[in-house]
Amino acid sequence: MVSNRESRGGRPFAFFRAGARVGAEGAERPILAFEDVYKFFGKDQPALRGLNLTIERGEFVFLTGPSGAGKSTLLKLVYRELTVDSGRILFCGRDIARLTDRSIPFLRRNLGIVFQDFKVVPHWTVFENVAIALEILELPARLVRSRVGEALERVGLSGRGDERVGTLSGGEQQRVAVARAIVSEPALLLADEPTGNLDPTLAVDVLTLFEEIHQTGTTVLFATHDHGLIERRDHRILSLEQGRVYDVRRGLASWSSSGVHAVREARRAAG
Amino acid sequence: MSIDSLISRAMRGFREELRLYVVAVTSLAVAFLCLGAALLALQNLGAVAERWGKSGHITVYLRDGLEPAEITRLAAVLEGLREVDHVRVVSSEEARAEFLARTELGEEVAELGAEVFPASIEVGIVSGVTVEAIEKLAARIGALEGVSDVESYRGWFEQLASLLSAGKVGATVIAVLVGFCVFAVVGNTVRLSIARRRREIEVMKLCGATHGFVRGPFIVEGIVQGLLASALAVAALAAAFFALRAELNSAFSIFVGTEAVFLGPGLLALLVFSGAFIGATSSTLSLRRYLEI
Numbered sequence: 001m002v003s004n005r006e007s008r009g010g011r012p013f014a015f016f017r018a019g020a021r022v023g024a025e026g027a028e029r030p031i032l033a034f035e036d037v038y039k040f041f042g043k044d045q046p047a048l049r050g051l052n053l054t055i056e057r058g059e060f061v062f063l064t065g066p067s068g069a070g071k072s073t074l075l076k077l078v079y080r081e082l083t084v085d086s087g088r089i090l091f092c093g094r095d096i097a098r099l100t101d102r103s104i105p106f107l108r109r110n111l112g113i114v115f116q117d118f119k120v121v122p123h124w125t126v127f128e129n130v131a132i133a134l135e136i137l138e139l140p141a142r143l144v145r146s147r148v149g150e151a152l153e154r155v156g157l158s159g160r161g162d163e164r165v166g167t168l169s170g171g172e173q174q175r176v177a178v179a180r181a182i183v184s185e186p187a188l189l190l191a192d193e194p195t196g197n198l199d200p201t202l203a204v205d206v207l208t209l210f211e212e213i214h215q216t217g218t219t220v221l222f223a224t225h226d227h228g229l230i231e232r233r234d235h236r237i238l239s240l241e242q243g244r245v246y247d248v249r250r251g252l253a254s255w256s257s258s259g260v261h262a263v264r265e266a267r268r269a270a271g
Numbered sequence: 272m273s274i275d276s277l278i279s280r281a282m283r284g285f286r287e288e289l290r291l292y293v294v295a296v297t298s299l300a301v302a303f304l305c306l307g308a309a310l311l312a313l314q315n316l317g318a319v320a321e322r323w324g325k326s327g328h329i330t331v332y333l334r335d336g337l338e339p340a341e342i343t344r345l346a347a348v349l350e351g352l353r354e355v356d357h358v359r360v361v362s363s364e365e366a367r368a369e370f371l372a373r374t375e376l377g378e379e380v381a382e383l384g385a386e387v388f389p390a391s392i393e394v395g396i397v398s399g400v401t402v403e404a405i406e407k408l409a410a411r412i413g414a415l416e417g418v419s420d421v422e423s424y425r426g427w428f429e430q431l432a433s434l435l436s437a438g439k440v441g442a443t444v445i446a447v448l449v450g451f452c453v454f455a456v457v458g459n460t461v462r463l464s465i466a467r468r469r470r471e472i473e474v475m476k477l478c479g480a481t482h483g484f485v486r487g488p489f490i491v492e493g494i495v496q497g498l499l500a501s502a503l504a505v506a507a508l509a510a511a512f513f514a515l516r517a518e519l520n521s522a523f524s525i526f527v528g529t530e531a532v533f534l535g536p537g538l539l540a541l542l543v544f545s546g547a548f549i550g551a552t553s554s555t556l557s558l559r560r561y562l563e564i
């Protein structure tokens with residue numbers, strides 16, 4: 001378990017304990033803020049160019065945009081797979097870009113991350129795949145068992161802890177990945193096209209699962225280019241194009257006032 | 272880091288890569304067995320040399336046709352020397368009988384007459400006399416009346432000494448080779464298992480595992496490989512030695528008059544410990560090279 005003592009030392013993110021009970025100063029700030037962030041891969045082709053965005057604690061935000069828009073890059077900057085070239089990324093008010101390599105694990109312990117390709121270990125059991133997130137935190141085995149049990153219940157995999165993940169269907173594997181992401185009760189849940197490899201009904205199930213997790217207080221940043229999925233949901237939508245946020249709207253409510261959507265809604269009402 | 276979790280994750284590594292580890296441990300055990308056998312040979316050679324160095328003796332060959340009275344007088348003279356511990360007169364007949372008993376060569380040799388074997392006096396030297404002093408003594412005895420030839424065994428001793436130092440060089444070379452072998456095998460095993468566990472390493476890092484958490488099991492696995500291999504080699508060597516001890520001893524005592532000895536506990540512990548140590552360092556180095564964190 002990460003102790004409070006470490007947070008005052010060289011590991012700025014160690015104080016975010018599982019359960020996201022943050023001190024008063026952290027709680028007042030947005031959970032995530034990008035300030036004029038640039039990320040280059042080639043010399044003259046920035047993947048992100050002057051990106052600004054703010055996500056408040058407890059929000060559910062869709063991150064959308066065409067393939068190549070920079071969604072994955074944005075998320076990778078948050079979990080420090082990549083480092084910004086300029087600008088700041090504040091997680092609970094602290095600049096991620098300035099973290100030393102040794103501190104990165106402690107940042108990641110405050111994040112749950114779900115991917116398009118699941119990133120589960122196929123030859124491990126369901127239990128082992130989820131428990132690893134808590135073993136890293138060095139929780140006692142008894143606590144690991146009970147919390148993995150709860151997480152599996154939340155994703156609808158109760159009682160299936162002993163099955164090998166490689167034998168599960170794609171939708172079930174993604175549920176294992178979600179259970180692993182939430183079992184340590186992180187402050188922020190990142191999802192990079194988590195429904196991309198699933199057929200539409202399963203995609204909706206997984207989205208609903210994220211919404212249920214959001215209901216219990218977790219902040220969710222959900223990247224997807226699947227408009228069919230986000231259309232009917234009442235969440236803030238950040239659209240990325242060519243490395244900038246070019247549109248900020250809400251689903252449902254704001255859509256009914258926008259032109260295209262109004263027409264479509266009218267048709268639906270008529271039909 | 273929690274030891275329980277470390278051990279159980281290392282155990283899982285062994286289970287998942289069982290064949291890889293069986294092959295690695297077996298080949299390492301063979302390497303350690305070679306080293307152990309070399310050390311054992313060296314140890315026994317050393318024991319022989321030490322014994323010879325301590326209990327020097329000289330064989331004084333007598334001129335043909337010496338009267339028994341003259342032989343007795345000569346023996347008495349030799350026994351009176353300060354460096355001499357005891358003397359034993361071996362007549363031509365006795366020399367022939369001893370030779371036949373030892374060689375079992377058969378009929379044609381048995382027909383050789385006693386005159387072929389010269390009478391001699393075996394002179395035992397008191398312990399602590401140096402090889403050089405024995406050499407001087409032999410020269411003095413050679414000048415005595417009735418002596419045809421003196422064998423001080425200095426050549427033998429020198430041969431044994433050079434054999435011993437060659438053996439030491441050989442054992443050192445083997446030790447270095449075995450060290451390299453352990454390095455290569457453990458390093459390679461770790462490299463392979465890093466490749467096979469790429470996905471789980473990625474998962475652990477995404478969940479916030481520290482370098483130590485990811486590396487720990489690999490290092491434990493390296494240590495266990497080295498430890499298991501060297502312990503197996505020691506066990507096999509001990510089993511072979513004690514099973515063959517009776518035969519070894521009978522062969523040994525004819526030539527050198529000592530019993531075969533096994534490696535001492537200190538050397539055995541060093542062998543096993545060095546297995547663990549090389550296993551640990553080579554897996555650490557291999558991790559540094561192949562695990563990009």
Ligand SMILES: Nc1ncnc2c1ncn2[C@@H]1O[C@H](COP(=O)(O)OP(=O)(O)O)[C@@H](O)[C@H]1O
Nearest residue numbers: 041042047065066067068069070071072073074
């Ligand atoms: N590692 C990389 N090296 C070079 N270019 C990259 C790399 N990762 C992403 N890019 C480029 O950055 C842009 C944004 O990519 P990405 O963030 O993956 O987009 P999205 O996830 O929205 O599809 C793309 O033009 C892509 O080619």
Ligand SMILES: [Mg+2]
Nearest residue numbers: 071072073193
């Ligand atoms: Mg992407």
